[in-house]
Amino acid sequence: MRLHGKVAIVTGGAHGMGEAEARLFAREGASVVVADILPEFGAAVAADICADGGTALFHRIDVTQEAEWQALIAATLAAYGRIDVLVNNAGISGSTVGDPDGIEGWNRLIAVNQTSVFLGTKLAAAEMIKTGGGSIINISSINGFVGSDAGHPGYHASKGAVRIYSKAAAVRYGPHGVRVNSVHPGYLPPMLNGTNANARAVAAAQTPMRRIGVPMDVAYGVLYLASDEASFVTGSELVIDGGWLAQ
Numbered sequence: 001m002r003l004h005g006k007v008a009i010v011t012g013g014a015h016g017m018g019e020a021e022a023r024l025f026a027r028e029g030a031s032v033v034v035a036d037i038l039p040e041f042g043a044a045v046a047a048d049i050c051a052d053g054g055t056a057l058f059h060r061i062d063v064t065q066e067a068e069w070q071a072l073i074a075a076t077l078a079a080y081g082r083i084d085v086l087v088n089n090a091g092i093s094g095s096t097v098g099d100p101d102g103i104e105g106w107n108r109l110i111a112v113n114q115t116s117v118f119l120g121t122k123l124a125a126a127e128m129i130k131t132g133g134g135s136i137i138n139i140s141s142i143n144g145f146v147g148s149d150a151g152h153p154g155y156h157a158s159k160g161a162v163r164i165y166s167k168a169a170a171v172r173y174g175p176h177g178v179r180v181n182s183v184h185p186g187y188l189p190p191m192l193n194g195t196n197a198n199a200r201a202v203a204a205a206q207t208p209m210r211r212i213g214v215p216m217d218v219a220y221g222v223l224y225l226a227s228d229e230a231s232f233v234t235g236s237e238l239v240i241d242g243g244w245l246a247q
């Protein structure tokens, strides 16, 4: 029960890593808000958590929209009274937006992967400050450290921005007890809207641990940062990549 009594919002909680984090957080005693743009998947995750004896609700949000963030914060406070943890996990891959030189794809990646993190962090931090602090975990990527010619350059740009924005937020909100850290997953099973089996096989071969990750590999790291065990950890980067960046 490492999150006993805490209230946690997980964006992108309907699928993939966010789903794994929502389920794990609930098992560890948190009341969880599964926040996602996909109502059917998200509601099913929240219902499953409740059926397993946990506490969860689903709230639909498009994380690019500030008004929808305000509604999510209000719904969380109405249901559970406080916010202790926010995982800014919702994201899209570069392969979902097409032309790597197109401005539409660039703007979409920046909006979903980067601007969402700014909106969620500032609004959640304002509530956390009222109750003495909290933990915000921003999901970046190994592609927030390095470039590649795969996918869209906007993906790298957005994930790099999440990495350094998290440090700025850690400095800004640290005096108020709000911790902000970034997590950098390596290659995991295909994201919801972008599958490339061959690329994943190549990634496994290039990873020192000789496999791609699974969502729980990341969820346990996020759990640590969410918990009070990490109470002196802020502005840090947790890389969970099977050693890929170490090469």
Ligand SMILES: NC(=O)c1ccc[n+]([C@@H]2O[C@H](COP(=O)([O-])OP(=O)(O)OC[C@H]3O[C@@H](n4cnc5c(N)ncnc54)[C@H](O)[C@@H]3O)[C@@H](O)[C@H]2O)c1
Residues within 6 Å of the ligand: 011, 012, 013, 014, 015, 016, 017, 018, 035, 036, 037, 038, 061, 062, 063, 064, 089, 090, 091, 092, 093, 112, 139, 140, 141, 142, 184, 185, 186, 187, 188, 189, 190, 191, 192, 193
């Ligand atoms: N899978 C990987 O290899 C990998 C590697 C490094 C980092 N990441 C990052 O980890 C995070 C989770 O990735 P995943 O693989 O679990 O992806 P996923 O596609 O399985 O899940 C992402 C979730 O975000 C939601 N989402 C997308 N756009 C949204 C929006 N505008 N508003 C609200 N919700 C939205 C989706 O509906 C989905 O449920 C992402 O930020 C991704 O960039 C993934």
